[in-house]
Structure formats: structure tokens, C-alpha cells
Amino acid sequence: xxxxxxxxxxxxxxxxxxxxxxxxxxxxxxxxxxxxxxxxxxxxxxxxxxxxxxxxxxxxxxxxxxxxxxxxxxxxxxxxxxxxxxxxxxxxxxxxxxxxxxxxxxxxxxxxxxxxxxxxxxxxxxxxxxxxxxxxxxx
Numbered sequence: 448x449x450x451x452x453x454x455x456x457x458x459x460x461x462x463x464x465x466x467x468x469x470x471x472x473x474x475x476x477x478x479x480x481x482x483x484x485x486x487x488x489x490x491x492x493x494x495x496x497x498x499x500x501x502x503x504x505x506x507x508x509x510x511x512x513x514x515x516x517x518x519x520x521x522x523x524x525x526x527x528x529x530x531x532x533x534x535x536x537x538x539x540x541x542x543x544x545x546x547x548x549x550x551x552x553x554x555x556x557x558x559x560x561x562x563x564x565x566x567x568x569x570x571x572x573x574x575x576x577x578x579x580x581x582x583x584x585x586x
Contacts, residue, residue, distance in 0.1 A: 470507060473503055492558070504539060504543065509533060511532075
């Protein structure tokens with residue numbers, strides 16, 4: 448029975464860096480989508496790209512900021528980092544939208560929103576996957 452448990456832990460392979468893993472998955476999913484969109488409508492692809500960027504950069508900031516500390520003795524710092532990282536993420540996203548609306552022309556609004564929302568959905572999947580792998584390594 449312990450042999451089976453050891454095999455499951457080895458298969459699960461804990462994710463050491465959530466930031467690197469998140470960025471890698473986003474890059475692997477978004478790159479082909481951008482190539483396909485560019486074949487149909489370059490303006491749509493450009494707007495989609497800006498939406499992806501508006502989500503990815505603040506999300507990378509949050510992931511880096513929130514996961515700086517590990518261990519029970521840093522629990523207060525971890526909670527504070529999550530709160531401050533989330534606030535910084537929202538502010539950076541708002542600034543990102545403002546900058547794109549101000550300086551990017553022409554802009555296809557549905558493409559921008561589609562890029563942002565697709566990354567929100569992808570992030571939910573990534574978070575579920577990280578949590579699932581973590582749970583598998585703990586059992």
C-alpha cells in the first residue's frame with residue numbers, strides 16, 4: 448500500500464514555481480490562438496493580444512507577490528501579501544485598460560474583452576490544476 452502511495456506522489460510532481468508554470472501554460476495556449484486569429488483578422492488578433500497582456504502582467508505580479516513567503520511562521524505575511532498582491536493586480540489591470548484605450552488605435556473592443564476573459568477562464572483552470580497537484584502530493 449505504501450508503494451502505491453509513493454508512486455502517486457512521484458506521478459503528481461508538485462509545481463515548484465506557480466509563476467513559471469502559469470506563464471508557461473498561458474504562452475502555450477495563447478500563442479497558437481494568436482497565430483490563428485492573425486490569419487483571419489490582424490486587428491482582432493492585436494486587440495486579443497492587448498487583452499491577454501492586460502490580464503497576464505498584473506496576474507504575474509500577483510503570483511510573484513502572493514507566493515513570496517512559505518511556511519507556518521510566515522502566515523501573517525502570507526495573508527498580507529495575498530491582499531496587497533490582489534490590490535496591486537486590480538490597479539495594474541485598470542491602468543492597463545486605461546493605457547490601451549488611450550494609446551492603441553485602432554482597437555477592436557470585442558477582441559480586447561475576449562482576450563482578457565479567455566485568460567480569466569484559463570487562470571481558473573490553471574489554479575484548479577495546481578490545487579489538484581498539490582492535493583495529490585499531500586495524500
